[in-house]
Amino acid sequence: MRHEQSFYGPLADPAADAGHRDHPPRMGFFTDTSICIGCKACEVACKEWNNVPEDGLDLLGMSFDNTGMLGASSWRHVAFIEQQRPLGDQDAGLSGLPTGPTGTDATAAAVADALPAAERGGGDLGTAPVHLGFPSFDLPGAAVGAEGRTDFRWLMSSDVCKHCTHAGCLDVCPTGALFRTEFGTVVVQEDICNGCGYCVSGCPYGVIDRRPDDGRAWKCTLCYDRLRGDMEPACAQACPTKSIQFGRLDELRERAARRVTELHEAGVGEARLYGHDPQDGVGGDGAFFLLLDQPEVYGLPPDPVVPTRDLAQMWKYAGMAASALLVASATAFVSGGRR
Template sequence: MIPDEAELTAGVKIEPGKSYGFFTDTTRCIGCKACEVACKEWNLLPADGLHLTGMSYDNTVGLSASTWRHVAFIEKISDGDGRATEMAPYQSNWLMMSDVCKHCHNAPCLEACPTGALFRTEFDTVVVQQDICNGCGYCVPACPFGVVELNMIDGKAHKCTLCYDRLKGGLEPACAKACPTDSIQFGEVGELQQRAHQRVSELHELGVDSAYLYGVPNSPGATGDLGHLNAFFLLTAEPEAYNLPAAPSRASNRVGPSLSFGLAAAAGLALAAAALFGWQK
């Protein structure tokens, strides 16, 4: 094995204590699904079957317990008033985007986990410890992106680990290494954000006004107290077109208001009970 191989393949030395993530540039995605395959191979994830959805070229449909990278295919066939009759020349009329766990700064799945199976690693990523998870399933509805899922065969929650094992060995995550167009870039989050901002201005100069970032501070996706997303995206259409929420929120923000309100109601009713009993005495 080559020590610190990521220096050669991604130009980054992987060291504990730093934040790592993905910058997924959808304008560079060609929909080859090499990331999906590399992820499945490295992480020994089972195939999802050979069914065809018929809705687009996307037969994977979404992220699941056994699919940790998912390439969305969005056909631009409508201009809002029915089928488009004209399309821009020399342009693909498809949007393609490789979706993944966002490794949120304030991760709702981690905050929901009652066993501590979900934890933040020394690389600032969010991972499910399989030997601790007891399959309570609370992380599943907690995630605002619909990423984490229970596997009904082993009874544990699963999601992208940002190749925790590879990072420990100084290797770039499998999906980023396999990506032939560098649509998926792996690196330190701060540096990736800089690179992403640069790419957006580059695209704006080229006339792609629609390019923007999803998941960097003060942008769509990094809303509702989630902080930034360690795995963030460059998009050219509304977030919803890629099945991403425009303004996701941190689920744990709702614990305080709900619990205090409920306890106040219970206390009020208990006092009413005491008053009624005392009055009848």
């Protein structure tokens, strides 16, 4: 098996580090946000399979986003990010436009030139004008015509627990409720969790959360029960566009690299991978993403660092400080006794 490089050493293997011998390959998610359509099938499938309780039906004033963020009752969260930018070649109904989402003046000019000649049937794509019965308030994309629809684009992304190579939540759990599986994933055992909340502050992504009714922590398990039954996780199974891809982590990384190359060659220069690098502040993620903009746009930290990364060094310095204090105290005591 090919091991990963990380700040913990040249052969970081989370399952082996946790004591699993002859374990299967590390499994994970690759989420290609460039083909996410925001259908939320992953959210529904996750809740149905894992018996995750309903967590609200309010739209929160943010497009069709009714979950807002990951939490104890939202193990998958589909984000809808609106940007005042041309659609580029993402709209199949427009022809002659530049390939890929860009915000340059040249792209805007090309969009303006192509629109008058673009044929828009509207029926098949669902773009025929519809009176909604309430004012649009000049929101991005509120106009029903072809020209109005190019004023903005949606970035859609299904977020999930990253199942870090070096998981801060796992490091700080005092009861052993969190454990590393033979697949390299991180799972919470709700019957052992005492609700202390240390794991919440130990996650660099703000993923893990506690439910208000009993205070216990919950998060994505990467469908551990399904993995043990040789099935793929429910969210990946339900994704209609295969935006969520499940498999061996090393193979997913190779596939993701090829996908980025394809997008760059097609003119989508903003395509980038997030969480794939074993040299980052968490040793690489078990769930990583292809993004079409900066991580901050998606609500992701640009440079995540596991809080416990420097824990050994901190204890070393604390021990040195304690030793120095003891020596100083002993010296003062002896000097005082002589006087």
